[in-house]
Amino acid sequence: xxxxxxxxxxxxxxxxxxxxxxxxxxxxxxxxxxxxxxxxxxxxxxxxxxxxxxxxxxxxxxxxxxxxxxxxxxxxxxxxxxxxxxxxxxxxxxxxxxxxxxxxxxxxxxxxxxxxxxxxxxxxxxxxxxxxxxxxxxxxxxxxxxxxxxxxxxxxxxxxxxxxxxxxxxxxxxxxxxxxxxxxxxxxxxxxx
Numbered sequence: 451x452x453x454x455x456x457x458x459x460x461x462x463x464x465x466x467x468x469x470x471x472x473x474x475x476x477x478x479x480x481x482x483x484x485x486x487x488x489x490x491x492x493x494x495x496x497x498x499x500x501x502x503x504x505x506x507x508x509x510x511x512x513x514x515x516x517x518x519x520x521x522x523x524x525x526x527x528x529x530x531x532x533x534x535x536x537x538x539x540x541x542x543x544x545x546x547x548x549x550x551x552x553x554x555x556x557x558x559x560x561x562x563x564x565x566x567x568x569x570x571x572x573x574x575x576x577x578x579x580x581x582x583x584x585x586x587x588x589x590x591x592x593x594x595x596x597x598x599x600x601x602x603x604x605x606x607x608x609x610x611x612x613x614x615x616x617x618x619x620x621x622x623x624x625x626x627x628x629x630x631x632x633x634x635x636x637x638x639x640x641x642x643x
Contacts, residue, residue: 459475459478461479461482461524461525461526462518462520462524462525464478464479464525465479465511465515465518465525466515468511468512468515469515469516469518473512476508476511476512479508479511479525479529480508483526483529484504484508486530486612486613487500487503487504487507487529487530487533488500488501488504490530490533490534490537490603490605490609491503491504491533491536491537491540494537494540494541495537495540495541495544499540500537503533503536503537503540504533506536507529507532507533507536510532510536511529511532523591523594523595523598524595524614526613526614527595527598527599527613530599530603530605530613531598531602531603534602534603581636582632582636585632585635585636586598586632588631588635589628589631589632592624593624593625593627593628593631594628595614595624596610596614596621596624596625596628597624597625597628597629597632599613599614600625607621607622607625610625
């Protein structure tokens with residue numbers, strides 16, 4: 451590991467080393483991103499579950515290091531996205547596990563209205579989602595990363611700046627420019643919003 455720590459090695463090079471079997475690269479990535487990912491996940495699920503999620507995230511990174519494609523974004527954006535998905539999965543697991551004895555006879559459950567989405571509404575939502583994803587894909591990489599972290603990962607501008615290692619003003623400019631381009635792109639599609 452001394453060779454890796456001698457000079458700051460870019461994240462993408464560490465992932466490549468990990469894909470080549472140099473497992474000490476994973477330790478460096480964990481040191482760099484473990485605290486950030488734990489903090490992000492802990493806001494949603496609490497610290498103990500967040501620590502488990504982060505372990506799962508780095509297990510995923512270890513198993514799928516060969517799948518990382520730097521052309522699709524930075525390692526930071528990739529690992530934050532993995533953590534976000536793991537956190538969402540944990541929240542879904544919690545929702546699907548009812549608390550014991552909370553409603554033993556199902557009275558409350560039976561009183562809830564059916565929340566199943568209408569098929570037509572779901573098609574509109576899917577069409578919008580596809581349009582937004584396509585529009586985000588047209589943004590320049592720096593704007594795309596900033597917008598994704600701010601809106602998909604729900605980070606504050608300050609957290610986005612920290613995650614991307616750029617000044618706060620630069621972050622705000624990238625997000626604003628990206629949103630303006632998205633608006634132009636989405637308005638041109640003339641979808642029912």
